[in-house]
Amino acid sequence: MIISIVGLSVGILLGMICPLDIPVAYSRLFSVALIAALDSVFGGIRADMDGKFDNTIFLSGFVVNALLAAVLVYLGDQLGMDLYMVALIAFGLRVFQNLAIIRRYMLDKKTN
Amino acid sequence: MLNKIGDVINPENQNRIGLAFVSMVLGLLLTLQFRATLVQKESLPFQRIEELSARLIDTEKERDNLRAALREVTERQEMESRAANVADLEMTAGLVGLTGPGLVITIDDSKKTAKTGENMNLYVIHDEDILRVVNELRAAGAEAISLNGQRLTANSEIRCAGPTMSVNNVRSAAPFEIIAIGDSGTLENALKMRGGVVDTLKVWGIQMAISPRTSVQVPPFNGPSPFRHAKPVPKEELTKAKGAGKTAGGNAQ
Structure with a gap:
């Protein structure tokens, strides 16, 4: 939990410093990548609390999910369909699920 | 490590x-x-930008297509009108044979014999007689006229050359056959008008047969181009020198 917050802060700092700008054309791709990363982080925290966190599964999950999302965005652009919505909704649902589980763990800790 | x-x-x-x-x-x-x-x-919302740019691209494509179509149509129209113009000019210049309703007029010398002491010339057809007939035909709206197979153009002469008549520098003798395309009724009436050409020529016994036909043919003028001295003046100069000088077509016979 703490390590992820530290990573987040470092990332935000990097983002402030680095002069990179997202081109308007790739804005969708980046939003999907963002939600994929969010999903991965929450999944990781939850797995950590479960006590079965595995670095390989975690990283490969992040990469594969992000790739699939990117493919969906590209395909959607070619077909004229908002396919990236699929990725957004799927990731969003999982974020909420994971958040619910994390919340329960933390409540359990408090009551104990 | x-x-x-x-x-x-x-x-x-x-x-x-x-x-x-x-x-x-x-x-x-x-x-x-x-x-x-x-x-x-x-700036504007991103989706709006995307939508607008897509529409702009579509419109530009449409504009290009329409522009190409317009160019094609104007070119075709220009070519058509030019072709029509050329055809008209060729007809006016006598470069093409023409056909249509009209008159065939045959004129021959008088059979009367000149009385002693009278000028024999009065009983023979002269260029003036033919010119009067042709002039009358033109006045009555004849669109094309030929004399003994020679098309009368803007530069054609009708002139006595000894006992023969010279038209387009080609000589022929009596009888003369004039073919005119036009409204045959109007042409005939113009010639037969009281005190008109036919009346005048009849006095001298000159024979004149007028036969209206539903279809006559006038041959094309097939001599060389008559322009050896005259050159066209550009339109701008012509308007500048309006009335300053006449552009006379050279009578290059």
């Missing part, structure tokens, strides 16, 4: 280097997206 790092980093946390990395990526993306959204908020 590995041990040293393991010492520095808590072994429980060593596992979660990936978590830290992905968190970092998340933070990076969050800030980038945040900044990008800030920029977008200042």
